[in-house]
Amino acid sequence: MENKINLAETFALLDGPYRPGVIGHYNGDKLQVVKVSGPFVWHRHAETDDFFLVIRGHLTIHLRDRDIELDAGELFVVPRGVEHCPDATEETWVLLIEPDGTPNTGDAGGPLTAEPRDL
């Protein structure tokens, strides 16, 4: 990483919800920003945990047995293999960390699958 990253500035570069942008790398992980709005898709990542930190708004991470409710400044790590479905009733900004090559929709695929792109 050559320069610092101001998270708020990176969200202005996103072109819509569920269109993540890669802002940097940490070891073999991609650091991504994503706007969440409405329900995503139920999915799981068999090989990796999934790091969520809310920067603005309110994120619900539905799990099969409960919901995790995150305000700005709150984080949750979805353990590998655990089904989850991010959701938000207002536009919500999230910092996501996953290994390079992890598909955003995990095992689910479908129309919300997004190729990683650098911001």
Place this chain on the structure above:
Amino acid sequence: MENKINLAETFALLDGPYRPGVIGHYNGDKLQVVKVSGPFVWHRHAETDDFFLVIRGHLTIHLRDRDIELDAGELFVVPRGVEHCPDATEETWVLLIEPDGTPNTGDAGGPLTAEPRDL
């Protein structure tokens, strides 16, 4: 991770500057909070990048050829092998991500070396 983590609440549990607390894990990494106040020690991590996100205050990361200046909401990843020295003139709250087992003082050792402890 069983429950969400409110970052601000975790800093209240720290007993002083440069006494990091582990708040969770992501794959093989420890998620840590640390208060920075005054200069740390110059060090490097030969085997890992070092993720810094400022939650409150202002962090300077001295590199040998320049300084990185981070306000709240700004992040920087120090590449593996790069010498760095965190510093802050006011108490500053930082979210740090490093692999489990990474010593906080890297190759430098010395009195600021802290064993990881769970908050």
